[in-house]
Amino acid sequence: MTKPTPAGIDPRGPRFGASITSVLLLIIVFLGLDAATVDAAFYLLIAVAALFAIGAIFGLSKHPYGIIFRKFVRPRLAAPTELEDPRPPKFAQAVGLFVASVGVVLHLAGVEFGVAYAAGAAFIAAFLNAAFAYCLGCQIYLGLKRIGLIGRS
């Protein structure tokens, strides 16, 4: 049966968070390209993965970027013209968590540039979301579900 639709969120919130995330991921790629700085990149990637986990489990309203947006950014903007379902960005956070985790595992397995590959892939998605309002839930959710990679929610 259909569950009630959760309360809407300001659609600019997730894009604000995605902007910060894409800058962080770009720094991680940069640091991950050099053996001298790859450890710093690795720890930063763990931090980003932890942030994705908060978004994926508790939703963006409980995420630090969501809180920053609500407290400091949102009051300076005009009221949103429309509210957005919180579930699409939650799904995108889960995808981010998966990709960041793959980077962590690759690094631990000793794969060279494992951190940079994963951070690079996550950067593309976060950047597209921030700059072009690209929505992972719209583009890949149904495909993943149809091939059975994600089950019934």
Added chain:
Amino acid sequence: MPFELKLALIAALVGFAMLAGVYWKAQTGRAKLVKSGELVDLVKLQATKNGQPVTKFGRKATVLQFSTEVCSQCKQTARLFSEVEKQHRDLLHIEVDVTNRLDLAAHFKVLQTPTTLVLDASGRVKARIGGAPKPATVKAELAKLEI
């Protein structure tokens, strides 16, 4: 790795992401003509509108929109179609959530949402729109069906 090479790789990554974004924006929401499209079966579709089962197509055209729960653009698209529907009594907008209707997603080969099928008066598929369409695209497609 030399500093310059690292910078070049970062620039290439950002450039690639930008190109991908521009390409995606250019092709998303465009209507594709469907030649000899199928006749949509409302019984199999089991769509509801305002809590009532949908048993008839729009008098001149129907837009059949497939959505999921995790699709932010589906809501915007549904809002757009509702507005157009208000202005044209011969148009019917049906939205089907395929999150738990994978049979329909497979049958209509839906991979991304929103995906919209534009049907003529008899319920035959005339065009297919992948992604969120622009108002002008919707207008042009409906004009072909005399709306």
